[in-house]
Amino acid sequence: YVNRSVRWHSVHMYRLVMQIAMTAIALNLVILLGAIVVAAIAIFLLKTQGLEEINKATTVFPASLDSINYSEIPIAIIAVIADYVQIPLAEVKAEYEKDATQRKLLVLQAFRDDPVTRHFIEHFPSKFINHGYVGEELLTRK
Structure with a gap:
């Protein structure tokens, strides 16, 4: 009787x-x-x-290529x-000087304005940000 009880208990536990x-x-x-569905x-x-x-x-x-050209x-x-269009050279010079203060803004308009772009511009400024347009120094006498 005890052996049968132990066997029943073992089968039940199994x-x-x-x-x-x-x-x-x-x-x-x-x-x-669920993990596969979430990953997909x-x-x-x-x-x-x-x-x-x-x-x-x-x-x-394409917009940045235009600005480069x-x-x-x-x-x-x-x-x-x-x-030729009778704009005084002083006015052209004033526009270049105004642009010099807004170069970073110009770059941010061409690219997305986000923290990564701002960080990149601050730490790795381009030739344009540092020196401006080609030949600008001839007009503004930097």
Whole structure:
């Protein structure tokens, strides 16, 4: 009688342990599937956001190329054009001096104004930010 009771108790404990193990496996599978779904959603969102950033860049780059092209006009040509349209050289000089104080703002208008861009401009200023337009020093006598 005692042996049968021990055997019944062992079988009952075995079934209980198996039930707990199966529950743990099922719970782990549910958590794993949930993690896979969350990871897939995160990857989808990151890809969409990345595509949005690329699309934004494609609208900004042509504008910056225009500004690069126009910034390369030699000062002598600007002076000749100003003289032709009867703008005094002093007025042209004043515009260049005004632009000198707003160069960082000009760069921030061409690119996105965020902390990373501002940090980059502060620590790694471009030739344009430091010296201005090509030949500007001839007009402003820096």
